[in-house]
Amino acid sequence: GQQVMQxxxxxxxxxxxxxxxxxNSSTTLSNIQWYKQRPGGHPVFLIQLVKSGEVKKQxxxxxxxGEAKKNSSLHIxxxxxxxxxxYFCASSRAAGNKLTFGGGTxxxxxx
Amino acid sequence: DAGITQSPRYKITETGRQVTLMCHQTxxxxxxxxxxxxLGHGLRLIYYSAAADITDKGEVPDGYVVSxxxxxxxxxxxxxxxxxxxxxYFCASSTGKSYExxxxxxTRLTVT
Numbered sequence: 001g002q003q004v005m006q007x008x009x010x011x012x013x014x015x016x017x018x019x020x021x022x023x024n025s026s027t028t029l030s031n032i033q034w035y036k037q038r039p040g041g042h043p044v045f046l047i048q049l050v051k052s053g054e055v056k057k058q059x060x061x062x063x064x065x066g067e068a069k070k071n072s073s074l075h076i077x078x079x080x081x082x083x084x085x086x087y088f089c090a091s092s093r094a095a096g097n098k099l100t101f102g103g104g105t106x107x108x109x110x111x
Numbered sequence: 112d113a114g115i116t117q118s119p120r121y122k123i124t125e126t127g128r129q130v131t132l133m134c135h136q137t138x139x140x141x142x143x144x145x146x147x148x149x150l151g152h153g154l155r156l157i158y159y160s161a162a163a164d165i166t167d168k169g170e171v172p173d174g175y176v177v178s179x180x181x182x183x184x185x186x187x188x189x190x191x192x193x194x195x196x197x198x199x200y201f202c203a204s205s206t207g208k209s210y211e212x213x214x215x216x217x218t219r220l221t222v223t
Binding site: 031033041042043044045048088090092097098099100101102103104 | 142144151152153154155156159169201203209210211212213214215216217
């Protein structure tokens with residue numbers, strides 16, 4: 001079945017530094033979504049990418065969908081303590097249908 | 112606007128007991144989902160529903176039962192709870208017109 005793998009599993013970042021987390025698939029994806037889950041909280045939708053090579057920005061967060069639609073990345077610049085949490089990528093085969101989630105990247109920020 | 116709610120938020124039960132986790136959404140979303148979240152496994156889909164009276168299995172359905180008699184409710188029942196079902200359970204909903212899912216606050220279930 002469809003699988004998405006995320007790396008790294010853990011990311012320790014110094015406050016103010018940049019980092020990138022990656023989502024990879026062995027098959028072509030129709031879309032990619034990114035979610036953020038704060039410690040003790042629930043996943044919250046961040047963004048959706050559907051086009052090859054698509055790049056979207058949300059303030060300090062930059063999301064990219066690979067040209068071959070087999071990978072995606074989330075880049076955070078000038079990391080803040082509010083960025084702490086686990087970031088998940090997910091993909092669905094059809095609108096409204098079930099999502100397959102990656103294992104997540106847990107981000108810890110050192111002040 | 113309450114959105115999507117889950118109850119109870121915390122539950123401790125004994126092995127072999129039946130327990131039902133409730134999920135309620137006020138958006139009239141067509142799709143509803145149940146996930147479990149365990150360390151090292153991320154989010155795994157248990158069951159989902161495309162509409163009232165339509166349900167289907169996800170990745171890890173064994174030991175669980177769902178029903179959806181009304182669009183707004185999607186209860187999850189553990190027929191005979193086992194320790195391996197100790198987990199955090201999330202309910203989510205989606206319009207069906209986009210891929211975005213909205214998650215409830217979760218239920219932390221402990222089976223002793």
